[in-house]
Amino acid sequence: MALDPKKPIPQYMQSFWTNDTGLPQNSVYVIAEMPDGYLWVGTQEGLVRFDGLRFVPSGRSENLPFPLVSSLLADRDGTLWIATQSGLVQYRDGVYTQYSGANGLSSGNLTALAATPDGSLWIGTAEHGLNRYREGKFQAYTVRDGLPSDSINTLASDSAGNLWVGTPKGLARYAEGKFTVFTKRDGLPGNGIQYVKETRPGTLWIGTSTAGAARWEKGRWQVWSRRQGLPGNDVRAIVRDRDGNVWLGIFGAGLARIAADGKLSTYTPAEGLPSNRVQVMYEDREGGLWVGFSDDGLVCLRDGKFTVFGTREGLAADRIESVLEARDGSIWAATDKGLHHLLRSGGIEIYGTREGMPEDGIMGIRETRDGTIWAGTENGWICRLRDGRVAETRKIAASIIG
Numbered sequence: 277m278a279l280d281p282k283k284p285i286p287q288y289m290q291s292f293w294t295n296d297t298g299l300p301q302n303s304v305y306v307i308a309e310m311p312d313g314y315l316w317v318g319t320q321e322g323l324v325r326f327d328g329l330r331f332v333p334s335g336r337s338e339n340l341p342f343p344l345v346s347s348l349l350a351d352r353d354g355t356l357w358i359a360t361q362s363g364l365v366q367y368r369d370g371v372y373t374q375y376s377g378a379n380g381l382s383s384g385n386l387t388a389l390a391a392t393p394d395g396s397l398w399i400g401t402a403e404h405g406l407n408r409y410r411e412g413k414f415q416a417y418t419v420r421d422g423l424p425s426d427s428i429n430t431l432a433s434d435s436a437g438n439l440w441v442g443t444p445k446g447l448a449r450y451a452e453g454k455f456t457v458f459t460k461r462d463g464l465p466g467n468g469i470q471y472v473k474e475t476r477p478g479t480l481w482i483g484t485s486t487a488g489a490a491r492w493e494k495g496r497w498q499v500w501s502r503r504q505g506l507p508g509n510d511v512r513a514i515v516r517d518r519d520g521n522v523w524l525g526i527f528g529a530g531l532a533r534i535a536a537d538g539k540l541s542t543y544t545p546a547e548g549l550p551s552n553r554v555q556v557m558y559e560d561r562e563g564g565l566w567v568g569f570s571d572d573g574l575v576c577l578r579d580g581k582f583t584v585f586g587t588r589e590g591l592a593a594d595r596i597e598s599v600l601e602a603r604d605g606s607i608w609a610a611t612d613k614g615l616h617h618l619l620r621s622g623g624i625e626i627y628g629t630r631e632g633m634p635e636d637g638i639m640g641i642r643e644t645r646d647g648t649i650w651a652g653t654e655n656g657w658i659c660r661l662r663d664g665r666v667a668e669t670r671k672i673a674a675s676i677i678g
Contacts, residue, residue, distance in 0.1 A: 279565060280579050281519045281535050282622060285543040286588045289580030292550055294573035298331035300324055304568030307558035308348035310356060315560065317574060318345025323358060339372040340365055341384070349389040349397070357397060359386035364399060364409075380414035382407055390431035392439055400428025406441060422455030423448055424467075434474040442469030447482060463497045465490050475516035483511030489524050500524070505540045506532050513557040515565065523565060525554035531567065547588060550575060585609075590624040591616055600641040600649075608649060610638035615651050615661075625664070627651075632666035633659055 279288060295302050301321035308316045315326040316334075322343045323334035334340070342362035349357040358365040363384045364375040376384055381399070388400035399407040405418035405426040418426050425443035432440045439450040446459040446467045459467050466487030474480050480492040488501025489511040501509050508529025515523045520536035530544035530552040543549050551572035558566045565577045586594045592613035600608040607618040614628035615638045628636045637654030644650065649661040656673040659666060 279517055279519060279521065279563060279577065281521050283579070283583065284589055285531070285533060285541060285577070286547045287583050287585075288577040290548065291576045291578070292573065293331070293575075298324070299573055300331075300333065302573045303570050304555060304574050305344070305346055305570075306348045306556055307566050307568055307574075308350045308356065309558070309560050310350050311352060311354055313561070315566070316348055316350070316356060317568070318348055318358070320344050323348075334367075339367075341374055341376065346387050347389040347400075349391060351391065357389050359389050359399065361385050361402075375409075375414075380407075382414070382416040382418075387428050388431040390433050390439060392433045393437045398431050398433075398439055400431050400441070401426075403427055406431075417450075417455075422457070424457045424459070429469060430471050432472045432474060434480065435477040440472045440474075440480070442472045442482065444468050444485075447472065465497070465499045465501065470510075470512050471514055473514050475514070475522065481514045481516075481522065483514055483524065485510055489514065491522075500532075500534065500540070507542050507544060512555055515557045515559050517559050517565065518563055523557060525557045525567065526552075527554060527570070528552055530554060585618065592626055592628070597638065598640045600643060602643055602649070603647060608641045608643075610641050610651065612637045612654070614638065615641070615659075627661065627666060632669070633657075634669045634671075 293299055299319060301319040303320035304317060306318040317324050317326060322340065323345050324331040325334060340360055342360040344361050345358060346361060347359035354368060356367040358367060364381060364386060366373040375381055383401040383404035385402040386399055387402050390398045395410060397409040399409065403426055405416055405423055406428055408415045417423060424446040427444055428441060430442035441448040446457050447464060447469045448455045448457050458464055466484035468485035469482055470485050471483035481489060483489050486509050488499060488506050488509045490497045490499045500506055506526065508526040510527040511524050512527050513525030522534040524532040526532060530542060530549050531554060533541050545552055551569040553570040554567060555570045556568040560566065567575045585591055593611035596609050596611055598610040602608060605620050609616040614626045614636045617625040627633050634657040635653050635655060638651050639654055640652040642650045651659045656671055658670055658672050660668040
């Protein structure tokens with residue numbers, strides 16, 4: 277599994293990059309992966325390509341009309357479309373081609389990109405609506421054509437060929453030549469739509485600026501917000517990984533993971549995330565989850581070969597004196613704060629003075645053929661555990677080392 281859903285998020289391997297390790301700038305706004313496997317990262321100070329080891333600048337500064345990259349779209353034919361705050365750029369076979377108002381764009385201040393199966397490239401702008409690029413020509417759409425707002429925050433296409441448009445004043449669907457608008461009156465948790473994505477056929481997710489996230493499935497909306505346990509309501513990115521987990525990037529509050537069974541878990545700077553200002557997320561073809569921050573670079577979460585268990589995972593101490601794998605497959609760990617039993621189900625039982633141990637400092641563990649667990653303590657006590665309880669304790673020496 278790429279990101280084992282049974283693991284707590286802090287147990288994933290985390291790699292971290294900033295401007296000290298190759299990024300041109302620490303504000304990461306967008307991530308895309310090309311068919312050749314290269315990862316492209318758009319920042320406030322330009323575009324870089326990542327080959328797995330290092331970041332390579334996209335080229336000379338004149339290749340981009342403005343350094344801040346607001347959106348990226350990787351086509352299957354190897355074309356990379358780049359949206360900036362001063363125009364559109366097409367990158368193909370090492371050649372950059374710029375498009376601006378002189379080519380028919382309604383505005384150069386671009387915010388979002390999407391492609392639909394009919395060969396159309398859709399471009400969202402900050403204040404002049406939506407542009408459609410097809411067969412070498414641009415066509416503009418505004419509120420006069422049915423959009424709820426001329427300020428476009430996000431775009432996405434779905435498996436049915438529809439285009440979804442997120443704006444500060446609601447969500448719009450473009451199908452069969454017309455826009456249909458959805459707002460709070462239609463069940464949306466909020467009108468400020470910051471992110472929209474079809475995670476699988478028939479399932480649409482949205483992220484809002486003030487009301488959390490919502491999933492449209494089987495004719496109804498289900499909402500996740502602070503009321504349902506999210507650490508914040510400003511949802512700017514959504515990813516459904518290959519194991520069925522849905523990840524929410526929450527600006528000012530870190531990450532939230534909704535497992536396939538509905539269980540919610542969070543990951544914030546308190547647990548090891550470099551920043552809580554999540555701006556973008558992307559799952560690569562190997563299953564790694566990339567997270568870009570508005571102020572502190574880029575992180576990739578992967579399922580490593582080693583899984584760490586410590587205080588963040590429920591142990592009472594990080595210093596481990598002895599480890600035993602029992603016959604039933606569970607793990608026993610001796611610490612200076614009690615004897616820990618890591619169950620195969622994922623739970624942890626701790627045996628200390630409250631549970632009948634003579635002291636908390638455990639130095640050694642053994643198991644006999646009948647399944648009895650024996651533990652030796654720092655000050656010379658030997659303890660027998662049977663059927664989940666402390667059955668006997670006896671002082672036999674000045675100290676037991678292991």
